Amino acid sequence: MSPSLLAMATITAGVGGCVAYFYLSNLLLDRVIFPARGPNAGRNINRAAALRPWLFLLPALAALALYLAYPVFETLRLSLVDRNNDDAFVGMANYAQMLDDAKFWEAVRNNVLWLLIVPAASTALGLLAAQLTDRIGWGNIAKSLIFMPMAISFVGAAVIFKLIYDARPEDVTQIGVLNALYLQFGGEAPIAWLTLPFWNNLFLMIVLIWIQTGFAMVILSAALRGIPEETVEAAIVDGASPFQIFFLIKVPQITGTIVVVWTTITIVVLKVFDIVFAMTNGQWETQVLANYMYDKFFRAGDWGVGSASAMVIMLMVLPILIWNVRNARREMR
Incomplete structure (x- = not known):
């Protein structure tokens, strides 16, 4: 069939x-x-x-x-049995083996970097876009363009940015936009951006920030529209500047929505896999926990350590998820 x-x-x-x-x-x-x-x-x-x-x-x-x-x-x-014998209970041995693996700690370090940068950048840019697009005549068109990356899969976005970061030999025409601009403005030789330690993690994060900014903008734009006009008008009458109105009047009133957006993006970041897998496959010190779990499960065939790393990811996501659900219920009441 x-x-x-x-x-x-x-x-x-x-x-x-x-x-x-x-x-x-x-x-x-x-x-x-x-x-x-x-x-x-x-x-x-x-x-x-x-x-x-x-x-x-x-x-x-x-x-x-x-x-x-x-x-x-x-x-x-x-996660508690031997990788070669499901009936052999080994207790925390798989977890101990995982904690002795340098690649695991590399993944933890990178996940922490993702957690510190991506939710903050996505939420801040989304809030900025929501505020600015509401003040221009063609704001709906701008919102559509900013939200458009949400319609692209993570793998599709990764392929797009992999082409942007592409590096060819110096005597070959560059198809990577970043290297083409770099050489145009006086760069000596193309740079393999995705192989630069530490910085390559930032280049990967840009992909998720590009996608999640549209999500944050839509939610925060709705929250900004729900602010009573009377409070804004009263602030204007009192002589408040646009910056004071935004940071002292609007932002405090939508703090709950900002936190919900932040935590939602945080959960996405904790599970990030597609972007790293498609762009670097965890090479050049870009390993993350989900990719580490995949490597152990399907490449090394180590079900014990792979399951242990999966449990670590779940334990990291669970508190945020519970808090998010409780906060949503509190808002509904």
Whole structure:
């Protein structure tokens, strides 16, 4: 069967299965389990109404258990057993081996750099773009252009920037925009930007900042539009400058939204893999935790250390995720 036909059959079966499940389960509930007839009709109707929401939740709960809970517990189990024998419990030996690996600490260092720079830069640039685009006549066009990178996959963006950073021999025409400009303004020889230690991490971060700035701009622009005009007008009457209005009036009122955007981008950064894999594959001191995990799992075949590194990533993401959910619930209240 061709891939397109297989995809159509899968979608049809999935949608048809959901429709059949909801129809048959409601039919069974109303006519067999709690029939709306007889002396207990009123009580049965109330019982059916109480049980009905669980019929809709059950498929989602089953999917979460199968695709989220089970992989987490299986990964934890693999991190505690021998790589060659799933029945041999080795305790924290895989974690100890991981902590003795210099590549792991390189990945941790780089992840910390990503966490310090990318969320801050993306949120700041997004806030700046949201403020400036609201003050110009063609702001909607500018917003569309800034948001456009969000429609590009991480791998696609990585390929684009890999071409921008491309370095060819000196006697060959440069296709990399950065080296072409560098030579145009007096550079002596093309530079392999992605092989420069430390700086190459910044060049990789620019890709994610370019993508996430549009996300931050859209959310923060909506927050800025929600600020009551009366507070801004009162500040203008009191003689406040545009900078004072922005930093002392607007920013404090959208602090909650700024924090949510910051933490959301932070979670994306902790899981970053595609950009590093497509551009450097972790070479030249650009390793990150997700790429380290991939190397251990699929290249070295070391399920123990690979699972241990996966658990480290999960433990780093979990507190931020819990805080984000709690903050969102607090905002809803």
